[in-house]
Amino acid sequence: MDKHEEKKLEEFVDRIMADAPLESPSVDFTKNLMQKIEVQSHQEAFQYKPIMSRSVLVGLFVAFSVLMGYVISQYGLGDGTGWFDKITWEPNFKPLWGWLExxxxxxxxxxxxxxxxxxxxxxxxxxxxxxxxxxxxx
Missing domain, CATH: 1.20.5 (Single alpha-helices involved in coiled-coils or other helix-helix interfaces)
Incomplete structure (x- = not known):
């Protein structure tokens, strides 16, 4: 752009700015703004959201209860031997740690x-x- 076009553009902007009315904020602008800031500052930053919903937790509880009922009904509680005695489990760590010898x-x-x-x-x-x-x- 040459100086002549810049001068015309500047005059045009000056005319538009002179015609535009000055806007001023309302009388209670500061009060309204401070109220909005106070409302936002009182909001919690983090809302608690459970990892699992209530229905999932209830479903897990029911499934666990059914599983415990099944185990108790299969192995019993009062026959004197105990249901832990019927579970056979012998730990054998030799295959796991044998390579360390x-x-x-x-x-x-x-x-x-x-x-x-x-x-x-x-x-x-x-x-x-x-x-x-x-x-x-x-």
Whole structure:
């Protein structure tokens, strides 16, 4: 744009602005605004919403009760032996931990695990102190 067009555009904007009436807020503008701010500030930031609805909880309770009734009816409570005695369960940890019998690790690996473990337990108090300083936990 050259200077002549800019000058015309400026004159046009000045004429429009001169014709436009000045708008002023109402007399009770501040009062109305403060009332709206107070209403918004009193609203809760977080609304409690349960993870599971009431019907789901009732359904889970009924299913658990039916399951307990079935277990009691199958195994009984008063025959003297107890229904826990009829459950046979023998823990066998040999297949799970058998591979550790011949396992050896290098010193570098052991030192790395110890170093990272130490650094983890140093980092946690340091982060807590940092968050306390920045007032995130207050």
């Amino acid at each position: 011949n396992y050896t690790s290098s010193k570098v690996w052991v030192y790395a695990v110890l170093l990272f473990g130490f650094l983890f337990f140093v980092q946690v108090p340091w982060l807590k102190k940092h968050m306390d300083r920045t007032a995130l936990l207050k």
